[in-house]
Amino acid sequence: MLDLNTKKIKKNAYRVTKVRGETASRVRVPGGLLTAELLPLIQNIAETYGNGRIHLTTRQGFEIPGIKYTDMDAVNALLQPIIDKLEINQEIPGKGYTSAGTRNVSACIGSNTCPFATYNTTNFAKKMEKEIFPNDLHFKVAFTGCANDCIKTRMHDFGIIGMTExxxxxxxxxxxxxxxxxxxxxxxxxxxxxxxxxxxxxxxxxxxxxxxxxxxxxxxxRSPETYYRLVIMGRTGKRNPRLAEDFLVWATEDAIIKIVKNTYAYVTNYIDKEAPGGKEHIGYIIDRTGFEEYKKWAMEGVELDPRTIVKGPVYWSGIHYD
Amino acid sequence: MGYQTTTEKMNAIFSDLSKDYLIYAPKRFVGDGTFTSIDTIRYGEITDLAEIEFAEKSDYSFKEVLLPISETLFYFTENEMKEADAPKKGAIVFLRSCDLHGLKRMDTIYLENGAVDTYYKRLRDHTKFILMGCENSFENCFCVSMGTQQSKDYDAYLKVDGDTVLVDSRWDYLDTALTDATPAPVIADSVTTNDTVVTIPETVPQTLFDAPFWEEYGNRCIACGRCNFVCPTCTCFTMQDIFYTDNGKAGERRRVWASCHVDGYTDMAGGHAFRNDKGQRMRFKVLHKVNDYKRRFGTHMCIGCGRCDDVCPEYISFANCINKLNTLVNDAAKEEN
Missing domain, CATH: 3.30.70.20 (Alpha-Beta Plaits)
Incomplete structure (x- = not known):
């Protein structure tokens, strides 16, 4: 008989699915770019342990459904070369993804290919992933090359939009x-x-x-320096879906990384300890503490470029169903 | 006279020359391109041979040295005017064989086509030209088809090979400066073939001026003018009279590059314009480069550098247009027979 700790399974990037006895494995691809040689490895997992299908996730990962819970160790072994190749931080080698709360850091195709992009979104996304993963807190970060915002950063907790002066x-x-x-x-x-x-x-x-x-x-x-617009606390969801609002304009890479990392300390301190599954969107926490309290935590030790404009107070709108 | 010398010696000579000359050469402008992290090779001042980009074709030609993109001709106030001062120094320009042929086209237009253009002449008279060889043809080059792959009209030819510099001098100043250098036979590197081969029709019948052939270009061209701006033989300009904003009684007249592809080129008093269609603009440019100019001056205007094909954001190939036009002319001739 199956005797599972579902909380542990979820943190290991496996889903508790509607099908009794079956899970799904989520493969993260920071920046949404991978070499084609990894595709046969994902295919192999799907065909050996899954149901032969692969779902492309909205966050640019792969989800492999139809895996038996009893095969998770074997799947973790097959995930290892993918984790290694994509240079994912891993707390325990061989045990798959050791967190799932902080979601895959996604990016538009960026300046590798796109004529409009102002920077290499993949590289910045990978750098951010290195700084914040693994972590159980629910953070969604996305990078887009220009103000067209093709990756839809404004529906993320943190959206980074490239700018050139x-x-x-x-x-x-x-x-x-x-x-x-x-x-x-x-x-x-x-x-x-x-x-x-x-x-x-x-x-x-x-x-x-x-x-x-x-x-x-x-x-x-273009200016030799790349600048970024940091937009914060966009979200989808049942209660109050809304677009992210500007926090910093003409910001630098270092400032953005520092602010996102500072936010983990803020969330750890203020998260609803009774939140279902220990999961509460950051934006709702800010709604509770007020923006100024968040800003105090977020800007701790952040060095700003003289060009950077800090917005505040920030107000969000969106649709209220509550 | 040919010499073999060192980069150190040559840089010292250019250092002396820089007292009287600004030295221009194609150089790499990092991140200066249209898109992120794309470099541009274009003309700028140099102080060391190492700054020169020998390995690649320049995206823009040398013409901006003699015909600045924007040049103030004179200043005016009320009843007086003053001509803008000429640069205090002369210029030394590094360029390739095709561009040296381009220089002839510019001379024809500005010095030999009616009145002499004094603003051009005063720059031209104080400019020396140093040939850069071509060991290999670059993408889209068709100099061999245009007969511009070699040129003897240089003040010097210069080739850098590691620490060694080979010079063929036709400039007495350099001959004097290189007195102690080792004499050597120096022949300029030049190509004998290009991947792109262009066949130009001998004459283009008037009946093809309104041919449907040009309509496709009307749909493709976005009228950005890049083909004109990178072309070493496009010499059109327009005038801008400026009244200073804090004193409307004083101002200046500038002349700036113009492009027969860009909106406004054929605008007349009263708002009339006679080449609104971009296909007709393409026809005008193409036939000017390989037909009309020759009728008037005896050589084709185009020198086959291929920069227009390199730069077009819509991937319109001038070279292919000429070849397609040639086929069209031949077909038309067959029909008549």
Missing amino acids: PQYEKERCMGCQACVKACKKKSVDALSVENYRIVRNTEKCVGCGECVINCPTRAWT
Whole structure:
């Protein structure tokens, strides 16, 4: 007879499914990028221990259903080379994923491929994964290359949106206005013309880089530094689904990593100890403590670039069903 | 006269020359490209041979040295005006054979096509040209088809090989400076074939000007003008009269690059424009490069550097357009017979 500790199973990234006796294994792929050689390994698990099917998760992982609970040790052994190759932090080698609360860190395809992306989203996602996984607390973090937000960071606890600060060399500009048209039609209409040259409204500019992409003479180029917009506490769910709001604009990589890590201490301190399954979305905790208390914890020891704008107080809207 | 010398010696010579010349060469601008983490090779000032990008084709040509993207011609206030000062120093420009042929096209337009352009001439008269060899053809080059793979019209040829520099000098200053260097036979590297081969029709009949052939380009071209801006033989400019915002009685006249693909190029007083269709703009450019210019000046305008094909964001190939046009001309001739 089966005698299972479901709490332990869930923390080991196995799901308690609706099918009696069967579980599903979740394979995390930080940044959503993997080498094709890993696909046969996932196929092998699905065909040997699962039901031959693989579900592509919304967080860019794989979920392998139809696995018997009794085969979890064998599946963990087969997961090991995938865990090694993707350089996942692991507390006990050979035992699979040792946490599941902090979800796979996902990313849009980013500047490896996409012409709009302002940075390598995969690399930043992997770096973040290294900093925060494994952890049982329920954190969702996503990275997107530009303000188009294809990965939908605004539905995450932490969304990181790439920004470049456009550099204008006026002597290379002949006034074709390709940038002005692109900004007006594809972005936020932050550019205007004065004496045939371009004026950038720095308060409106979202750092999407459309001006750089559309400039035919390299009058517009990217800043050497990449900046980020950090949006926080978006969520789906039954009670109050909502989009994340801006917290930092023109922020740096270091500041963002520090803030996310600080949030773990904040959640540990304030989480509802009676929360079902020990799981409570961060946003609801902030709703309870107030934003200023969260900000105090989040900004502890954070060094900001002089360009960084810190928003506050932050208010969220969304739909209330409660 | 040919010499073999060292990079150290050559850099010392250029260091002396920099008192009187600004030295321009194709160099790598890291992260300067259209997309994230993409470099651009374009012209900038150098102080050391190591800064020169010999291994790759430059994305933009040397033309911006002689024809700045934006150049103030004169300043005006009320009843007076003053011409902008010429640069205090001359220029030394490193460039490849095709671009040296491009220089001839620029000279034809600015010096030999009616009135001499004084703003061009005052830069041109104080510029020396140093040839960079081509050991291999780059992607999209078709210099051999255009007959521009070799050029003798240089002040010097220079090749860097590790610490060794080979020089073929036609400039007395360099001959004097290299008196102690080892004499050596130096022949400029040049290619004999390109992957891209272009066949230009001898004449393009007037009947093809409105051919459906151009319509496809009308659907593909986005009128960004990149093909014009990277082209060493595109020499069009327009004027901008500026009135300073804090004193409307003073201002300046600038001339800036213009592009026959970009909106506004054919705008006339009253708002009329006669090439609104982008396919017609393509037709105008292509036939100017390989037909009209030759009728007037005896050589084709295009020098086959292929930069237009390198840069087009919509993957429109100028070279392939000429070849397709050639087929069309031949087919039309067969029909007539």
